Amino acid sequence: xxxxxxxxxxxxxxxxxxxxxxxxxxxxxxxxxxxxxxxxxxxxxxxxxxxxxxxxxxxxxxxxxxxxxxxxxxxxxxxxxxxxxxxxxxxxxxxxxxxxxxxxxxxxxxxxxxxxxxxxxxxxxxxxxxxxxxxxxxxxxxxxxxxxxxxxxxxxxxxxxxxxxxxxxxxxxxxxxxxxxxxxxxxxxxxxxxxxxxxxxxxxxxxxxxxxxxxxxxxxxxxxxxxxxxxxxxxxxxxxxxxxxxxxxxxxxxxxxxxxxxxxxxxxxxxxxxxxxxxxxxxxxxxxxxxxxxxxxxxxxxxxxxxx
Amino acid sequence: xxxxxxxxxxxxxxxxxxxxxxxxxxxxxxxxxxxxxxxxxxxxxxxxxxxxxxxxxxxxxxxxxxxxxxxxxxxxxxxxxxxxxxxxxxxxxxxxxxxxxxxxxxxxxxxxxxxxxxxxxxxxxxxxxxxxxxxxxxxxxxxxxxxxxxxxxxxxxxxxxxxxxxxxxxxxxxxxxxxxxxxxxxxxxxxxxxxxxxxxxxxxxxxxxxxxxxxxxxxxxxxxxxxxxxxxxxxxxxxxxxxxxxxxxxxxxxxxxxxxxxxxxxxxxxxxxxxxxxx
Numbered sequence: 001x002x003x004x005x006x007x008x009x010x011x012x013x014x015x016x017x018x019x020x021x022x023x024x025x026x027x028x029x030x031x032x033x034x035x036x037x038x039x040x041x042x043x044x045x046x047x048x049x050x051x052x053x054x055x056x057x058x059x060x061x062x063x064x065x066x067x068x069x070x071x072x073x074x075x076x077x078x079x080x081x082x083x084x085x086x087x088x089x090x091x092x093x094x095x096x097x098x099x100x101x102x103x104x105x106x107x108x109x110x111x112x113x114x115x116x117x118x119x120x121x122x123x124x125x126x127x128x129x130x131x132x133x134x135x136x137x138x139x140x141x142x143x144x145x146x147x148x149x150x151x152x153x154x155x156x157x158x159x160x161x162x163x164x165x166x167x168x169x170x171x172x173x174x175x176x177x178x179x180x181x182x183x184x185x186x187x188x189x190x191x192x193x194x195x196x197x198x199x200x201x202x203x204x205x206x207x208x209x210x211x212x213x214x215x216x217x218x219x220x221x222x223x224x225x226x227x228x229x230x231x232x233x234x235x236x237x238x239x240x241x242x243x244x245x246x247x248x249x250x251x252x253x254x255x256x257x258x259x260x261x262x263x264x265x266x267x268x269x270x271x272x273x274x275x276x277x278x279x280x281x282x283x284x285x286x287x288x289x290x291x292x293x294x295x296x297x298x299x300x301x302x303x304x305x306x307x308x
Numbered sequence: 309x310x311x312x313x314x315x316x317x318x319x320x321x322x323x324x325x326x327x328x329x330x331x332x333x334x335x336x337x338x339x340x341x342x343x344x345x346x347x348x349x350x351x352x353x354x355x356x357x358x359x360x361x362x363x364x365x366x367x368x369x370x371x372x373x374x375x376x377x378x379x380x381x382x383x384x385x386x387x388x389x390x391x392x393x394x395x396x397x398x399x400x401x402x403x404x405x406x407x408x409x410x411x412x413x414x415x416x417x418x419x420x421x422x423x424x425x426x427x428x429x430x431x432x433x434x435x436x437x438x439x440x441x442x443x444x445x446x447x448x449x450x451x452x453x454x455x456x457x458x459x460x461x462x463x464x465x466x467x468x469x470x471x472x473x474x475x476x477x478x479x480x481x482x483x484x485x486x487x488x489x490x491x492x493x494x495x496x497x498x499x500x501x502x503x504x505x506x507x508x509x510x511x512x513x514x515x516x517x518x519x520x521x522x523x524x525x526x527x528x529x530x531x532x533x534x535x536x537x538x539x540x541x542x543x544x545x546x547x548x549x550x551x552x553x554x555x556x557x558x559x560x561x562x563x564x565x566x567x568x569x570x571x572x573x574x575x576x577x578x579x580x581x582x583x584x585x586x587x
Contacts (some may be wrong), residue, residue: 014406018418020404021462024395028459029425031432032440037434090340110326112574114333118569121520123542124562127555128336137552139339139355165553173332185582205318226427234429237522241542257431264435265527266359278435285432292427 017149037290039278056279072094072251073259073286076164080255081232084175089224092179093217097209099180100187110301111184117179126241128209133157156295157242160252167253171238175231179224186220226295233288236261256284317487324356331550337563344368344556351552368553369561375554380533381540385565388450388536389518392457393511398460400465401473401507405495407466408473409481419470425463430456431523441528448531456524461514473499509580512573519566537562 043052060066095114099107117125132139133156133267141153190213198204198212236257239247245267247254262270264277342358343351350363357363372378407419430437438447438455447453463543476499500507525539535543541562548554570577 002442011410014410014412016492017406017495018556021399021466022418024399024455025422025425025459025462028437028440028455029430029433032436033430035436036433037437050473057406062578071454076467091329095326098325101322104319104322106323106326108578110330111578113330114326115574115578116337116567116570117333119516119520119566120563121538121566122522123520123545124340124559125336127545127559128340131329131552131555132339133334135351137355143356176333181578188582230427230429236429236579240526241522260434274435274439281432281435285428288428288432300543 015136021102033285036278039275040282041276044119044273054267056275057283060276060279060283064301066276069251069254069259070283073256076253077233077235077255080125080168080171080235081166081229084172084228084232085225087169088172088176089179089221089228092176092224093183093221095176095180095185097186097213111181114180115177117174120174122174122237123241125174126168129173130157133166144164157248163243163249164253167239167242171235174238176291178227182224183217184218186217190216222295222299225299226292229291229295230288233291243289256280256287260284312423340556341558341563344553344560348553351556362373364532365553368551368555368557370553371548371551372557372561374531374578375548376540376544376558377532377535378540378558381535381537382565384450384534385519385537388453388457389515391454392518393514394460395454395458396461396514397467397511400462400510401469401500402495402504403462404466404473405499409499410472419466422466425460426467430460434523434527438527446531448534449485450529450534452528453524453536456528457514457521461510461518464513465510469503469506472503476502507560512577512580515569515573516517516566519569537565 038057041051041053042049043056044050060070098104099111101107131137135141135153135155141150144150144153154162156162192215194212195208198208203211234257235255239253239255239258240261243253244260245258245265247258247262260277260280263280264272264274266272339355343355345359346363347365349365350357350359351363354363359365375524403422407415441447441452446455479495480498485496489497509571520538521536522538522542525536526542529535530539540559544556544558548558
């Protein structure tokens with residue numbers, strides 16, 4: 001390296017390597033994100049964009065027409081999230097715990113099969129379940145009849161009281177593969193010595209799971225929870241595919257994603273309004289940010305202590 | 309003796325639980341596919357029966373292939389997915405190499421800046437993205453989708469790939485430098501081939517969400533000639549709600565490509581997840 005000048009040269013290749021990724025990411029993701037936050041402070045009067053400060057937020061939270069819809073969507077979104085946390089993640093952990101048993105046969109077959117719903121699109125999942133639960137086709141009532149429970153059947157997707165829970169469970173059915181895989185990976189990474197030491201102490205089977213494995217996979221459960229949170233609070237596709245943009249019956253399955261879509265694009269009688277759409281997007285951004293921060297500073301930093 | 313019986317009971321219980329859940333996972337797909345091959349009457353009379361000689365019918369598929377432009381949709385989805393993956397991998401690997409290989413001012417900050425997008429969904433910026441695409445005339449082109457998916461995939465790609473690039477031996481790269489290779493050649497000739505498994509993992513992670521996305525095709529590219537397969541089947545099924553043969557066939561046709569991809573790549577996908585690439 002004799003031809004190296006004494007003053008370090010500016011290393012252009014670093015710029016060349018970084019530029020494409022940083023440019024695309026900034027132009028298509030970060031800039032629009034902040035631009036959306038900015039647009040929430042404007043409104044359109046006589047086809048001109050006018051700065052109105054926080055007035056859109058006042059409308060969203062102050063006028064009952066808007067605030068009722070917003071709180072309804074937010075409440076539904078929380079219910080959607082709670083069902084995922086209470087049903088999807090425990091089933092995922094249980095399946096992973098069974099699968100991670102070292103002498104289990106056909107484990108890779110089960111794993112691949114259970115993961116299949118996760119790779120299907122929301123359109124397929126939404127319509128497939130709509131057909132199966134439909135009273136016209138009669139698969140669901142027929143099957144319940146076969147085990148003598150026909151009285152339990154109701155057109156779940158059409159009833160306000162059940163529709164949201166039903167769709168949440170469909171979404172759980174679709175995504176159970178993800179917690180299963182991540183927990184499975186975490187369980188495999190537990191060193192054998194720890195489990196053997198526990199076995200010597202007489203801790204095996206279920207008690208080994210509760211006392212040793214579960215505390216060790218808590219960080220993975222934390223990651224899954226925050227992934228679920230972020231995914232649920234910008235969910236849209238399943239509801240749209242199954243119930244349409246009006247999130248029927250009577251908005252009972254409306255979540256923030258569908259509410260934002262309707263507001264932004266307009267639907268039937270309602271005219272599209274990009275500024276109110278941005279306002280809802282900003283509210284969603286704030287909610288997701290709060291969740292992520294709670295996780296990063298509250299949960300994750302505390303959990304680190306358990307890791308080896 | 310007692311312990312052995314206990315063990316066998318446990319094994320049976322484990323298989324029982326797994327078989328039950330596997331059935332739950334596969335049942336809807338199974339029902340849709342078998343009924344797509346049946347006549348309308350048979351679909352309703354015996355929804356759970358396999359198609360037999362006299363209930364077999366391809367009428368649904370005929371309607372779908374006549375009415376919907378599924379080959380065009382499929383082609384659009386292919387272009388968008390392959391194009392996005394190409395840019396995610398190329399740009400992501402380049403940026404990851406810069407962050408992993410060189411020490412420069414702002415390295416940390418750049419890494420954190422690029423990592424922001426892992427947690428924040430790009431959908432939040434949709435209003436401004438649409439406005440930008442309208443201004444640049446990219447709306448209703450496949451480029452709009454490719455750009456959005458590239459931006460969406462880059463953060464995680466850079467994060468995973470830079471982890472792997474740190475493990476590439478320094479001796480190898482320094483040997484290349486002594487031989488007079490430029491930094492670009494070191495990247496393309498020495499480093500890229502070594503991180504190919506990690507690139508495959510990133511590709512598989514990104515492939516399925518891009519293929520299945522409904523939101524951005526609906527908003528950025530709803531025109532007939534640029535519809536993706538996901539949006540195309542959504543619209544088609546919406547129009548044919550009452551034609552059960554057509555709906556079931558359209559669903560089966562939509563399942564087919566993803567299932568093919570999954571069969572080809574499932575080992576890669578599962579290895580990628582379980583090797584802790586997303587920890």
